[in-house]
Amino acid sequence: MTGDQYAKGPCATSWNWATQGLEYLEQGYSKAQEWVDSTRAKLKTPSAIALADAAQGMSSLEWQRVYLP
Numbered sequence: 001m002t003g004d005q006y007a008k009g010p011c012a013t014s015w016n017w018a019t020q021g022l023e024y025l026e027q028g029y030s031k032a033q034e035w036v037d038s039t040r041a042k043l044k045t046p047s048a049i050a051l052a053d054a055a056q057g058m059s060s061l062e063w064q065r066v067y068l069p
Helices: 010-026 032-041 046-056 060-067
Strands: none
Touching: 010 032, 010 046, 010 060, 046 060
């Protein structure tokens, strides 16, 4: 998927923030959990929620290999 194919709008922005927060957590910034939780709560579409669930179950490197080929 290229950058032009990504969804636009508030849900997409929240998705980007949530994944960035997960990367901060992975790097040891425990205070990012509140950020992840609050931005994840803003996700509305079933696909965005499913992606967030998947992202929480893998490392950022694994996420990039699986979903951003």
